[in-house]
Amino acid sequence: xxxxxxxxxxxxxxxxxxxxxxxxxxxxxxxxxxxxxxxxxxxxxxxxxxxxxxxxxxxxxxxxxxxxxxxxxxxxxxxxxxxxxxxxxxxxxxxxxxxxxxxxxxxxxxxxxxxxxxxxxxxxxxxxxxxxxxxxxxxxxxxxxxxxxxxxxxxxxxxxxxxxxxxxxxxxxxxxxxxxxxxxxxxxxxxxxxxxxxxxxxxxxxxxxxxxxxxxxxxxxxxxxxxxxxxxxxxxxxxxxxxxxxxxxxxxxxxxxxxxxxxxxxxxxxxxxxxxxxxxxxxxxxxxxxxxxxxxxxxxxxxxxxxxxxxxxxxxxxxxxxxxxxxxxxxxxxxxxxxxxxxxxxxxxxxxxxxxxxxxxxxxxxxxxxxxxxxxxxxxxxxxxxxxxxxxxxxxxxxxxxxxxxxxxxxxxxxxxxxxxxxxxxxxxxxxxxxxxxxxxxxxxxx
Numbered sequence: 085x086x087x088x089x090x091x092x093x094x095x096x097x098x099x100x101x102x103x104x105x106x107x108x109x110x111x112x113x114x115x116x117x118x119x120x121x122x123x124x125x126x127x128x129x130x131x132x133x134x135x136x137x138x139x140x141x142x143x144x145x146x147x148x149x150x151x152x153x154x155x156x157x158x159x160x161x162x163x164x165x166x167x168x169x170x171x172x173x174x175x176x177x178x179x180x181x182x183x184x185x186x187x188x189x190x191x192x193x194x195x196x197x198x199x200x201x202x203x204x205x206x207x208x209x210x211x212x213x214x215x216x217x218x219x220x221x222x223x224x225x226x227x228x229x230x231x232x233x234x235x236x237x238x239x240x241x242x243x244x245x246x247x248x249x250x251x252x253x254x255x256x257x258x259x260x261x262x263x264x265x266x267x268x269x270x271x272x273x274x275x276x277x278x279x280x281x282x283x284x285x286x287x288x289x290x291x292x293x294x295x296x297x298x299x300x301x302x303x304x305x306x307x308x309x310x311x312x313x314x315x316x317x318x319x320x321x322x323x324x325x326x327x328x329x330x331x332x333x334x335x336x337x338x339x340x341x342x343x344x345x346x347x348x349x350x351x352x353x354x355x356x357x358x359x360x361x362x363x364x365x366x367x368x369x370x371x372x373x374x375x376x377x378x379x380x381x382x383x384x385x386x387x388x389x390x391x392x393x394x395x396x397x398x399x400x401x402x403x404x405x406x407x408x409x410x411x412x413x414x415x416x417x418x419x420x421x422x423x424x425x426x427x428x429x430x431x432x433x434x435x436x437x438x439x440x441x442x443x444x445x446x447x448x449x450x451x452x453x454x455x456x457x458x459x460x461x462x463x464x465x466x467x468x469x470x471x472x473x474x475x476x477x478x479x480x481x482x483x484x485x486x487x488x489x490x491x492x493x494x495x496x497x498x499x500x501x502x503x504x505x506x507x508x509x510x511x512x513x514x515x516x517x518x519x520x521x522x523x524x525x526x527x528x529x530x531x
Contacts, residue, residue, distance in 0.1 A: 106453045108155035113405040115163040121240030124343040126335035149425040151182035160189040180219030190224035196247030212258040222495040224263035230301040231274040252310035263313040264306040273298025299360030315371040318442040334414025354381035366508040369490040375480040376451040392454030
């Protein structure tokens with residue numbers, strides 16, 4: 085069963101664009117219970133606090149209100165949502181019945197670590213079949229490193245990476261093409277990524293090159309494992325940004341050094357991500373838009389705002405498992421908006437303004453859809469923006485064309501590599517020159 089067509093350009097949503105809004109998104113944290121040990125997340129099993137889960141009635145009310153408001157995307161997340169598998173499947177079905185077209189969920193894959201047992205295939209088939217009979221569009225596995233042993237150690241599940249690789253062909257048989265979801269961290273390439281304090285130009289260039297190679301190694305690993313879609317979760321460590329006034333209600337953040345990158349590291353890291361995306365986007369469907377990576381790199385490199393403000397609290401919302409309430413995002417706990425279904429009319433009419441975190445769930449679509457919104461409501465402003473940064477303009481247009489070629493990373497369809505081939509980068513000297521240019525420009529301004 086394939087997901088319903090994307091309603092992004094329905095009459096209702098085109099009308100909303102004309103009124104200064106973009107198609108909505110709601111992230112529902114079903115539970116903050118988790119059985120993994122990841123140091124980069126405060127929901128890890130060893131972190132002691134009172135755990136909570138939403139009941140079916142509350143989730144259904146959120147879904148009904150979301151459908152009534154024309155929301156096009158709903159994500160079911162955790163914690164570990166597969167700890168409540170029956171409820172998860174029922175709620176995905178309910179979302180599909182309500183006509184919400186973009187339904188997503190994911191897991192650590194903890195149930196795949198015992199892949200040597202004879203009942204392994206039967207268990208995977210049961211899960212794949214359950215998902216296939218819903219309208220879930222994207223299903224992801226969280227992957228932390230290009231090295232399976234390192235990934236397993238981070239998650240605390242020996243053998244889980246190999247189990248995921250063995251399960252992927254079974255999901256393909258059932259019409260589901262899973263996504264590899266990389267939470268960017270210092271161990272993503274195996275060896276720690278680290279830049280010295282007060283670095284020299286040579287040290288900056290080395291960090292950049294090492295980062296590009298780490299991302300390339302990650303891409304090669306997930307391609308070899310059978311993944312056909314990949315996404316980056318940008319490093320979240322709001323504790324390292326006290327000036328941002330953020331307060332996390334979604335505990336998928338940490339002060340741990342594993343994700344606590346300094347400003348100069350992030351400037352280089354986001355440029356390295358963009359280069360790796362450029363080099364691999366003809367071999368695997370990559371959800372991460374280069375226009376956002378360019379904006380984030382510019383922000384950390386020059387300490388200037390760039391791109392579009394986050395639509396969290398205006399078109400995008402986060403539902404917390406802790407209290408069942410609504411927040412503009414998972415990292416603005418001081419802005420409790422109450423129950424989602426009680427929010428009257430068009431919520432949060434103030435202009436989008438927040439750029440205080442790097443949560444890709446909201447920042448990526450805000451940057452990608454921002455120009456379309458501005459074209460309708462402020463075309464002169466859009467022209468000025470596009471002329472001001474020609475590189476961003478080019479990347480944004482390429483991203484739109486690329487996403488169309490990937491069917492917007494539709495996880496219910498196999499990849500069409502003939503459509504991706506037009507984005508192939510001729511590797512070798514030209515690629516190496518581009519790498520050196522990117523690193524040199526960035527390093528000069530960071531020193």
